[in-house]
Amino acid sequence: MRVKIISGGQTGVDRAALDAALKHGIECGGWCPAGRLDELGRLPDRYPVRELKEGGFAERTFQNVKDSDGTTIIYLDKLRGGTEQTVRFCVEQKRPHELIDAAKIAAERAARLITKFVREHKIDILNVAGPRESEWANGYAYAFRALDIFLSRRKRHTPRRS
Numbered sequence: 001m002r003v004k005i006i007s008g009g010q011t012g013v014d015r016a017a018l019d020a021a022l023k024h025g026i027e028c029g030g031w032c033p034a035g036r037l038d039e040l041g042r043l044p045d046r047y048p049v050r051e052l053k054e055g056g057f058a059e060r061t062f063q064n065v066k067d068s069d070g071t072t073i074i075y076l077d078k079l080r081g082g083t084e085q086t087v088r089f090c091v092e093q094k095r096p097h098e099l100i101d102a103a104k105i106a107a108e109r110a111a112r113l114i115t116k117f118v119r120e121h122k123i124d125i126l127n128v129a130g131p132r133e134s135e136w137a138n139g140y141a142y143a144f145r146a147l148d149i150f151l152s153r154r155k156r157h158t159p160r161r162s
Contacts, residue, residue, distance in 0.1 A: 003118055003154065004125045005147070006030030006068055008060045009043045010082075013074050013130025016143035018047050024151040030127070031063040039132050057082055061129065065089040068127035070096040072114050074143045076136045077103040086129040096121045102142045110142075111149035 005021040005028045007014035014030075015038075021028035029048050033056045036043040043049065052059055061082060065071055071090050075083050079099075090097040098117040100110045118126060128147065131139050 002026065003123060004028065005128060006064055006125060007049075007128045008032055008057070008064055009036075009047050009049045010038050010057070011040060011133035012136060012139040013128065013143040014132075015047075016140045017128035017147055018049070020144050020147035020151055022046075023148065024155060026151055031060045031067070033057055033060045039134055058085060061086050062089050064127045064129070065093055065095055068095065068125045069123040070098070070117065070121045071127040071129055072098045072100060072117060074100045074102060074110065074128065074130040074139070074146065076131065076139065076142075077101065080131070080135065083129060083131050083135075096123075100146070102139075107142055107145040108149060110146035111153065114146065114150045115153060 005017050005026055007017040007030045009015060009018060009032045018028050031052055032043050032049040034052050034054055036051055065086065071086060073083060073086055079087060087097060098113060100113060130143060133140060
């Protein structure tokens with residue numbers, strides 16, 4: 001069983017999720033705000049996310065939670081802003097979610113937790129969320145490492161279709 005990775009494409013954790021999926025040839029996507037907005041201006045076209053006709057970051061977050069089977073939320077120390085809002089949307093929509101606090105969990109262990117979460121909840125579409133780069137400078141590197149390990153292991157254990 002293959003997993004699709006979705007995110008909102010924001011700098012930081014979201015972007016790391018898409019980059020890890022693209023590196024491994026894993027299907028990816030998600031929703032981004034109208035205008036393909038991110039904190040640096042415009043999300044590059046190489047990311048296969050769909051643009052909302054109307055709405056900003058909150059609407060994008062809501063849609064990605066809604067369209068996924070579960071959400072992995074990677075953060076540092078304390079939930080804030082849009083990352084905290086993601087948790088609220090998961091609870092409101094009764095969607096499973098996994099909280100990974102990088103202050104307490106090494107990236108290698110985070111990869112194992114993501115694997116367990118995906119397996120236990122039978123997740124085909126995994127939403128990945130977390131702080132933008134300006135809120136956590138090392139978020140991209142941590143999330144990319146965790147997801148790179150997760151996807152590498154998954155590829156080794158996914159039977160090929162003939």
